[in-house]
Amino acid sequence: MELAVFNQGLLDFLGASPTPYHAVAHMAAALDQAGYQRLHEAQPWDLSLSQGYYVIRNDSALVAFHTGKRSPVDAGWRMVGAHTDSPCLRVKPNPERREQGCFQLGVEVYGGALLSPWFDRDLSIAGRVTCEDQDGQRRDRLVDFARPVAVLPSLAIHLDRDVNNSRSINAQNDLPPLMMLTEGRPQVSFKDLLLQQLNQQYPDQGMARVLDYELSFYDTQAPALVGMEQEFITSARLDNLLSCYIGLQGLLAADGSQPMVLVCNDHEEVGSMSAEGAQGPFLTSVLSRWLTGSDYHRAMAASMMISADNAHAVHPNFADRHEASHGPILNQGPVIKINNNQRYASNSRTAALYRQLSEQLKLPCQSFVVRSDMACGSTIGPLTAANLGVKTLDIGVPQLAMHSIRELAGSLDGHRLFQVLRAYYDLPELWQEN
16 A cells, blocks of 8 residues: 555544544445455354455444464464544533533543643544434434534633643543533533434434433544645544554455454553453453464464554654653654663564565654653553553654644655555464474
8 A cells, every 4th residue: 555545544534533433434435445344243253265254332432353274273363452432521520611692512621632632623523322212212313513513712821821821721620621601501411412413423313311421522623734845644533543444445455365353442541441341351352262272372472463553753852751772753763662671672682574565565653661760651561461462562653742732754665664554464474483
């Protein structure tokens, strides 16, 4: 896949995926088009060689796999992992606030969001709604207002002269977005507005009332290539939908000769402790229905997981936040992430495999180690490695403004990681006896 086609597909995917639910729906559509068959966890499975399958849990996490032409007992599984969630503002169950003639929604901060960039943005709302139809049946539906419906205005500098020197943001009091004025609509409820939107999106389905929802605010500004030479990609949710897209494209571009797996977990940004998170049993459940008993354990010993999650690039205005010899640069290649305290799961064997593949393709790669006097983040890598007992590599595309409402990455690095993952999926042998 050419760079321009890859990047345009990425922009389209990011723009169409304001929530994990939408991201999974779009990945499922791509898998359907490629001939993958959907499996359901509550039904029996009958797997065939040389066939692709996928499983969805909670509408927000996905495992896609291709059985290849060889048994995983002999070949091992070539696995790639990413996560579908991103820090954001989630709508509370009883969110209505009426202050000074304004209708606002109460929100809860999801994950480690960088809050200041949320102000003065054109915001919309999207997510999953569980509703009741005219026959009293419960239905899950994806909803997306798909236009600016709210804003979070900043306080004027005249009323806070010290704002540029010191200001904290109170998540309870400072973040409820403004949706409308209440004059003439004193009794308006959010569920009424939500039901109107549902019936606009699904006019033939007759939704009668909203029972519950999981909804997020998001920035309506479209993803874009920016810079004098279009060196950068800017978008919400690059962390970590960029890796989901790369992993999916690598899977679909592979030749299908080897047993391959892509897992896109939810809830990484809040610790992964859920049924569809990396600390949960989702991936183990899928793989143990592919192989059982000693065959499962033999296959796992011959396997590898590449945990793909973006890395901290050196910010030119804050270069002292990086160790000088381990500061990733935008568009200088994907980043192998290393931490001796096991916040990342890379080791010398898994890193060496990636470096060798990258060199064979004449592609660059970089290394990242956090400063010894700073705390280190983590990924699904160590969690998956501990759950499965599988050799794991943590790698990611370097990016700036991580966890902001608008993040930035290089326009070359994603395509480079895609090329290596495609080659990794096609590897005839993962490990050699020493």
